[in-house]
Amino acid sequence: MRQTIGVLSAGALVGGALAGCSAKNQVPSIGYAVDAVPLSYNGGTTSGANGGAAAIFSRVSTGFFYTGPDGQPVADTDYGTAKQVPGDVQTIQYRLNPDGVYSDGVPTSCDDLVLEWAARSGRFTKAGAGGQVPMFDAASTAGYRDIEKVECQPGSKDATVVFRPGRHFLPWQTLFGAANLMPAHIAAQSAGVPSVVSAVQTADPTVMDKLAQFWNTGWNLTPDKLDTKLFPSSGPYRIDSYSATDGLVLVKNEKWWGLPPRTPRIVVWPKNTDLKQKMSDKAVGVVDIGAGSVKDLDLSGFSVNQVPGRGAEQLVLATSGVFASSDARRAFALCVPRKTLFDKLGHPGFDQKSGLGSGPLNSRTTQADSLYYAPSTGAAGKYPGGDTAGAQPALSSAGVSNPTVRVGYRAPDDRRAQTVAMIADACRAAGITVVDAGSPTFVPTQLGAGVDAVLGSTAGAPGPAGSLSGIGAAAALYTGQGLNFGHYGNGRYDAITDQLAADDDSTNVLNLDTEAENLLWNEMPTIPLFDTPRTIAFGNGMQSGVVNPTESGAGWNMDRWVLRR
Structure with missing residues (x-):
């Protein structure tokens, strides 16, 4: 979707490979402190994607690709291979490793791809309050909604994915990736469905709804209440336990068919951990958190x-309540001190x-x-921030006077607390009261029902986020997507996003990018900061610690970590 110039090669930053450390003793367990909030094992759900499943489970729940250090999709040939077939209709052939088997002994199969496609295609709906609504709580349907069918014989190691005639998805390597492919046999057993493939082929609404209910919440993660039988692994590590006091414990998966992990045990300490105490206890070997x-x-x-x-880093705005009108959202953007925030907190x-x-x-x-x-973002020049004189008439146009804006984020987070305080100071003169609504239990679904803006990274994520393809970023503003927490909708933006996913002509891409940004700066569903x-x-x-400032985080290659002391 994007051509880039690599200004910073994060993959080149390697930490702690010290000469002579081989004489020291290898530590059998490494603590990994990351500011993700593990809500679900299933990275395809809204809560799983927002909670950082990719940063925690990429080496537990593997797939055909994972996000590498520069944000690019990298093939994981241990899991299987994927190859695009020449022809008028986009077709991808997938072949799973013949030796692939889950930690519970059940072989990996194309059934897993069928379940992923069904859940994220958007084609399975049911009656809701405002009409038909998706059965599956998918974070994003990008790419999957363009697939016509997944050809699969139940239990087979081969699948052929055929896209709809006239549709093309350039970043197809972002599909069926790590932390997204869930064990279909667990979903089938739990939902009482004999075969996921048959269920999808017959499309019986009652059967599909049972599958959807489990897919949505059956892999949720609750400390001290985890039935590990529901969480089999297809990677070097598997989940051993999860508790508020002992963290999320990953241990060597004895059924893994690839290179064994070099350290047998990883303890993930998520965002709600007292990190200072864990550091004092020397329980942490890797730290991956928001700066400051x-x-x-x-x-x-x-x-x-x-x-x-x-x-x-951005403010995701509600499109209801105080921010029901684009005039009100633009007024807020005028007073938010974007330049000052970057100067103090952004680098x-x-x-x-x-x-x-x-x-x-x-x-x-x-x-x-x-x-x-640079050539597509000229519209941003109107919003350097701190323009209280411009914000006041914009509020008047919106028919809003002296509004209160409640900004939510996952606390504690000192940098984000400072961000809210600086915005409050800057907007006070415009008659806008900004309230810090950060909470240790905050989730972005509270937007519009308790808070007016979410402060977070891409798609409101509290921790690791972003990729080179920008799929998550685009989905966060696409109508009806799970990651679209502000419920923004614009048909023209949706069409632009679909075109960008299919067109790599540089002139067209620049024109589409420019049109999209002009539209978004006018309607202001979000306010980008830095x-x-x-x-x-x-x-x-x-040894082998490699910086990865993307959705995959530092844990992208945890199975290669060795710590000697």
Whole structure:
């Protein structure tokens, strides 16, 4: 979807590979502190994607591709191979590894692809309050909604994915990836369905609704209430336990058919962890958090990397209540001090001259190191921030006087608390009262029902986010998508997004990007601030720690980690 210039090669930043460390003892368990909020094992659901499933489970629930250090899709040939077949109709042939087997002994099969497509195609609906609504709570249907069928014999290792005539999806390598392909046999057993493939082929609404109910919530993660039988692994690690006190424990999967993990146990400490205490207890070997999110964190004894991420730090606005009109949303954008926020909070520990992290972010969907970024984002020039004189008449046009804007985010987060405080100071003169509604239990679905704006990274994510393809970013504004927490809808934006996914002609891409940004700066469903800065640190003595400031986080290659002390 985007052509880019690599200003920062995150994959080149390797932490803690120290000469002579082989003489030290290898640590049998590594703590991985990441500011994701593990809500679901199923990264295809809204809660799973927003909760950071890709950063936690990419080496537990594998797929044909994963997100690499520069944000690009990387083939995982241990899982299987995918090949595009020449022809008028886009067709992809998938072949799963013949040796592939889940940790519960059930072979991986094309049934898993059929379940993923069915859940994310958008074609299975049921009656709702306002008409037909999707059965499956998919984070995004991008790409999957363009697929006509998945040819699969139940239990087979081969599948052929055929797209609809006239449709083409350029970033097809983002489909059927890590943390998204769920075990179809578990869904079938739990829903009381003999075969997922047969159920999808017959499309019986009652049967599909049973599958959907399990797919939506059956893989939810609740500390101290985890039936591990429901969470078989297709990767080097499997889930052993999850508790509020002991973290999410991943252990070596004895059924894994690829290279065994070099460290047998990884303990994931998510965002609600007392990180300072864990650091004091020496229970952490890898840190991957938003820069400045934990105040006065002592990282002595670590190799520290401060880098701009591919996630977009932004305010996602409701399209109801105080922000029901675009005039009100534009008024708020005028007073939000975007330039000042970047100067103070947007580039801690680094000073990029161009590309990622080099200035306030002026696009929702185009990466700052893209060739198209600068020429397509001229409309952002109207919104440097701090324009209280301009905000007041815009509020009057909206018929809104002295509004209160409640900004929610996953707390505690010192940088985001500072962000809200700075916005409150800047907007006060315009008659806008900004309230910090951050909470340890906050989730973006509260937008419009308790809060008026979400402060987070791409698609409101509290932790690792973003990729080179920008699929999640585009979906967060596409009508009816799970990640579209503000319930924004514009048919022209949807059409542009579909065109960008199918067209790689540079002139067309630039024109479409420019039209999209002009539209979005006018309707203001979100206010981009800056590329989300990340702090990624590896304990001294760590081998094979590689910075990945994307949705996959530092844990993208955790099975290669070795820590010696």
